[in-house]
Amino acid sequence: MSILEYRIIGMSLRHALLGLLSQGSASGYDLLKVFEISLANVWPATQSQLYGELGRLADAGLIEVVAEGPRGRKAYGLTEAGMAELRRWLVEVPPEQLHRSDMLLRVFFLGVVSTEQARAYLEEQGAVATRTHEHLDTIRPIVAEDDRDLSVYGRIALEWGLRFTRMQQEWAEWAAREIEAHTSRAPSETSA
Amino acid sequence: MSILEYRIIGMSLRHALLGLLSQGSASGYDLLKVFEISLANVWPATQSQLYGELGRLADAGLIEVVAEGPRGRKAYGLTEAGMAELRRWLVEVPPEQLHRSDMLLRVFFLGVVSTEQARAYLEEQGAVATRTHEHLDTIRPIVAEDDRDLSVYGRIALEWGLRFTRMQQEWAEWAAREIEAHTSRAPSETSA
DNA sequence: TTCTGACGTTCCTGTAGTGACATGTCGAAA
DNA sequence: TTTCGACATGTCACTACAGGAACGTCAGAA
Numbered sequence: 519m520s521i522l523e524y525r526i527i528g529m530s531l532r533h534a535l536l537g538l539l540s541q542g543s544a545s546g547y548d549l550l551k552v553f554e555i556s557l558a559n560v561w562p563a564t565q566s567q568l569y570g571e572l573g574r575l576a577d578a579g580l581i582e583v584v585a586e587g588p589r590g591r592k593a594y595g596l597t598e599a600g601m602a603e604l605r606r607w608l609v610e611v612p613p614e615q616l617h618r619s620d621m622l623l624r625v626f627f628l629g630v631v632s633t634e635q636a637r638a639y640l641e642e643q644g645a646v647a648t649r650t651h652e653h654l655d656t657i658r659p660i661v662a663e664d665d666r667d668l669s670v671y672g673r674i675a676l677e678w679g680l681r682f683t684r685m686q687q688e689w690a691e692w693a694a695r696e697i698e699a700h701t702s703r704a705p706s707e708t709s710a
Numbered sequence: 711m712s713i714l715e716y717r718i719i720g721m722s723l724r725h726a727l728l729g730l731l732s733q734g735s736a737s738g739y740d741l742l743k744v745f746e747i748s749l750a751n752v753w754p755a756t757q758s759q760l761y762g763e764l765g766r767l768a769d770a771g772l773i774e775v776v777a778e779g780p781r782g783r784k785a786y787g788l789t790e791a792g793m794a795e796l797r798r799w800l801v802e803v804p805p806e807q808l809h810r811s812d813m814l815l816r817v818f819f820l821g822v823v824s825t826e827q828a829r830a831y832l833e834e835q836g837a838v839a840t841r842t843h844e845h846l847d848t849i850r851p852i853v854a855e856d857d858r859d860l861s862v863y864g865r866i867a868l869e870w871g872l873r874f875t876r877m878q879q880e881w882a883e884w885a886a887r888e889i890e891a892h893t894s895r896a897p898s899e900t901s902a
Numbered sequence: 903t904t905c906t907g908a909c910g911t912t913c914c915t916g917t918a919g920t921g922a923c924a925t926g927t928c929g930a931a932a
Numbered sequence: 933t934t935t936c937g938a939c940a941t942g943t944c945a946c947t948a949c950a951g952g953a954a955c956g957t958c959a960g961a962a
Contacts (some may be wrong), residue, residue, distance in 0.1 A: 529947090529948085530810070530812055530815055531948085531949095533815070533819075534815055537815070537818060537819030537822070540819065540822050541821075545909095545910075545911095546910070546911070547909065547910050547911080550910090557815075557818070560810070560811055560814045560815050560818065561810050561811070561814075561815045562810065562949095562950095563949085564949070564950055564951070564952095565910095565911090565912095565951090565952090566912090566913080566914085566949080566950075566951075566952085567948075567949060567950080569910095569911065569912070569913095570912095587910095588909085588910090588957070588958060588959095589908095589909055589910050589911085589956075589957040589958060590909095590910060590911060590956080590957075591909080591910060591911090591957095592910090592911085601822070604819065604822055605822060605823055608816055608819060608820065608822065608823050608827075608831070609823055609827055609831070613812045613813045613816060613835070614812040614813070617809055617810065617811070617812070618722070618752070618753050618754065618809065619752055619753070619809070620722055620805045620806045620809075621805045621806075622752045622867055622870060623722055623725070623726055623729070623749075623752050623753050624800055624805055625863055625866050625867045625870065626729060626749075626752065626863060626864070626867055627725075627729030627732065627796065627800060627863070628800065628863050628866075629862075629863050630729070630732050630793070630796055630797060630800065631797055631800050631801055635800075635801055636863075639800070639801070643805070670888060670889060670892040671817055671818060671819075671820050671821050671828075672818075673888070674817050674820075674885045674888060674889075675814055675817045675818055677881065677884065677885070677888075678814060678817065678881055678885075681877050681880070681881050682877065685873050685874065685877040688873070689869065689870055689873050692869065693866045693869070693870075696862060696865070696866060696869075697862060697866075700862040721917085721918075723918085723919090737940075737941095738940070738941065739939065739940050739941080742940090754919095755919085756919070756920060756921075757940095757941085757942095758919085758920075758921080758922090758942085758943080758944085759918075759919060759920080761940095761941060761942060761943095762942090762943090764941095765942090779940095780927070780928065780939085780940090781926075781927040781928060781938095781939055781940050781941085782926075782927070782939095782940060782941060783927095783939080783940060783941085784940090784941085
């Protein structure tokens with residue numbers, strides 16, 4: 519049996535923009551703020567990427583300028599074709615199951631530092647996860663209170679974050695214990 | 711190019727190579743096989759990236775050619791400087807906490823498809839996670855049996871995968887139920 | 903009035919990542 | 933002997949991404 523086979527179908531910035539515009543028209547600047555705040559942990563994007571992509575989407579007829587404002591502001595809205603593309607992506611294109619994981623890569627090579635350093639590293643990771651988890655927990659009531667029709671998806675995304683951070687935290691603790699157990703069974707020279 | 715002007719922020723392909731070479735010398739072709747098989751879901755890399763990076767690492771003095779074989783084969787090994795850099799990266803450089811998540815991005819916009827489609831999507835995600843989990847579970851005894859000194863880190867990485875997939879699966883089931891509950895409370899028109 | 907700061911877009915440079923193609927060596931089979 | 937497939941490295945063009953400089957507009961404060 520071969521290791522998982524998957525295809526990487528990139529370009530989700532495009533669909534992030536379509537998704538945001540499906541919830542109302544906005545300018546590049548507006549969208550940039552959304553990326554800086556609410557979408558930062560999900561799909562970070564920079565201004566140079568964003569404006570470029572908006573231009574390409576407009577050329578492709580997926581979005582169009584629906585209003586112009588002061589200072590050259592252009593508000594974009596989704597076209598029919600854009601909405602169709604968004605739906606198609608959501609339903610038909612399989613999501614990426616796995617992505618590059620800096621952390622996992624490190625774990626593969628933790629053996630080259632001392633056991634003590636490896637344990638300290640994992641404890642730090644657990645602590646970071648705990649902090650993030652607590653932060654998410656803080657904003658949970660705020661999201662829950664927002665009872666617009668769509669907010670169920672906001673809650674689902676938040677819950678993912680909560681579960682992910684808790685998992686990471688428990689894993690880090692388990693891993694640190696595992697290293698300790700391994701060390702006491704077979705004490706190796708501290709190699710760094 | 712001197713080591714001084716060599717940038718070391720981000721770019722974990724570099725450290726993946728150093729990590730692999732820390733476990734024994736290997737040629738570009740050997741390393742490519744490792745990326746295709748065991749490192750595929752952690753840090754995918756292509757051949758064009760790999761050979762280029764090997765050249766740059768050699769120029770920077772972090773690795774060196776330790777043997778030459780037939781068909782122009784060059785086996786690389788880690789230098790002292792390379793090992794030092796690997797240790798530095800592991801211990802000093804903080805890992806990225808968050809990365810792009812295609813899946814979460816989709817959840818944010820699930821509202822634009824019908825409730826039925828959204829539920830189906832989440833169930834599919836749960837099923838995929840379950841399959842991956844089962845696959846990982848299958849290879850668990852193989853990893854456990856390999857009792858070299860370093861294998862504890864292999865086990866830790868595997869455990870991360872197991873916990874991650876279980877978390878994802880439980881979350882998808884929870885989310886599907888959540889959507890169902892939301893729908894029965896406030897039945898909305900199927901919008902697609 | 904002038905200055906400042908937020909708004910808003912455009913462009914630039916450099917690096918990272920992808921897929922395809924080009925080049926060549928070698929062993930074994932037909 | 934020819935040919936084919938695995939081995940092995942190298943290069944190319946293109947896209948994605950990051951960071952920021954440059955530039956103009958407008959509202960309100962000093």
